Amino acid sequence: MSYKNDLILRAARGEKTERTPIWMMRQAGRVLPEYREVRSKMKDFIEFVKTPERAAEVTIQPIDYFDVDAAIIFSDILTIPEAMGLPYEMVEKRGPIFPKTISAAADLKHVKVADAESDLGYVGEAIKITKKELDGRVPLIGFAGAPWTIFAYMIEGSGSKNFSKARAFLFQENKAAHQLMDMITESTIAYLKMQIRSGADMVQVFDSWAGVLSPALYTEFGMPYIQKICKAIPEVPVTVFAKGANWDFAELNELDCQVIGLDWNLKVDEVRKHIAGKTLQGNLDPAVLYAPDQEVVLHTQRMMRSFEGQPHIANLGHGLYPDLDRRKAKLFVETVKNYGK
Numbered sequence: 001m002s003y004k005n006d007l008i009l010r011a012a013r014g015e016k017t018e019r020t021p022i023w024m025m026r027q028a029g030r031v032l033p034e035y036r037e038v039r040s041k042m043k044d045f046i047e048f049v050k051t052p053e054r055a056a057e058v059t060i061q062p063i064d065y066f067d068v069d070a071a072i073i074f075s076d077i078l079t080i081p082e083a084m085g086l087p088y089e090m091v092e093k094r095g096p097i098f099p100k101t102i103s104a105a106a107d108l109k110h111v112k113v114a115d116a117e118s119d120l121g122y123v124g125e126a127i128k129i130t131k132k133e134l135d136g137r138v139p140l141i142g143f144a145g146a147p148w149t150i151f152a153y154m155i156e157g158s159g160s161k162n163f164s165k166a167r168a169f170l171f172q173e174n175k176a177a178h179q180l181m182d183m184i185t186e187s188t189i190a191y192l193k194m195q196i197r198s199g200a201d202m203v204q205v206f207d208s209w210a211g212v213l214s215p216a217l218y219t220e221f222g223m224p225y226i227q228k229i230c231k232a233i234p235e236v237p238v239t240v241f242a243k244g245a246n247w248d249f250a251e252l253n254e255l256d257c258q259v260i261g262l263d264w265n266l267k268v269d270e271v272r273k274h275i276a277g278k279t280l281q282g283n284l285d286p287a288v289l290y291a292p293d294q295e296v297v298l299h300t301q302r303m304m305r306s307f308e309g310q311p312h313i314a315n316l317g318h319g320l321y322p323d324l325d326r327r328k329a330k331l332f333v334e335t336v337k338n339y340g341k
């Protein structure tokens, strides 16, 4: 495969690049009117995710509008619990709801290890179509949730402020918790490998709820399973984004992954002391994109300066908020591209 722009793949491998590549988490979505247009024609979010032609279409929209250096496949991390036997609904303005959850060890008999091809083939299909339509413009990022974050939804049954039910389960049903974590990990490895066979050029593991665990619990339930995924995926660069796991970058540095994603709740210079031989991704506070233009530019330049001399992929510290003005996000992208010129 030859690319017109492979900056992100070179940066992920730690190579020096002529400028810092940029993409944004949740770049495909509600900030774009062309996304909302396609979305309004679908019955619901889940049907949308399962319609490969439409998923490919909205995956490419942010490449056209923002001119970012990578596409990320339009899907959701919740495809995995569904494939394991717990379907979900996406409730407008509220988020995901699981009618069935795991609330006791005995419930494990209601879930299985997902079969990547038969249960999740629609994501592979969307990737193949996207790759064909992208025609080498930019690389395509595949993704999955990290085992802890997926586990948290399977126990809790919805989003939650601090996932106390899921955390309680770790103490009450320690053995079953590890069993379920193993099943999720196995499903996720097969899923990511299928995405890579279908054409994903790199993959990101989202541990969105890492920050609700204590460091000790993260050492027991977060890291080992993420490391298993990293070790199982030698094919392409792997990015680990453990949101809120800002207590131990020395431990994150041990992971067999190429890129570590950073949120905005940390001091980049402190993190850099613990990270060696890896690319860092991040980490502008998405709320900066509500500021006046000059401030967006200033904060972006300050963020870029904090990563100078370090292999870096520019991004936000978390996903784009749906109500922000897409022109601010475009200004962020342009500021990164012009940085140092």
Ligand code: CP3
Residues within 6 Å of the ligand: 024, 025, 026, 027, 028, 029, 030, 039, 045, 072, 073, 074, 075, 076, 077, 078, 090, 094, 095, 096, 143, 159, 206, 208, 319
């Ligand atoms: O980044 C991208 O542009 C690619 C697509 C993508 C979506 N979800 C589309 C989506 C990705 C990478 C995700 C990952 C995801 N999904 C995460 C991890 C990243 C993170 O934000 O921490 C999580 C935790 C989820 C679960 C999820 N999906 C929630 C909690 C919600 C509801 C909250 C919300 O933002 O509305 C979703 C819905 C969702 N996933 C939407 C999109 C575009 C909005 C659905 C809509 O259009 O109505």
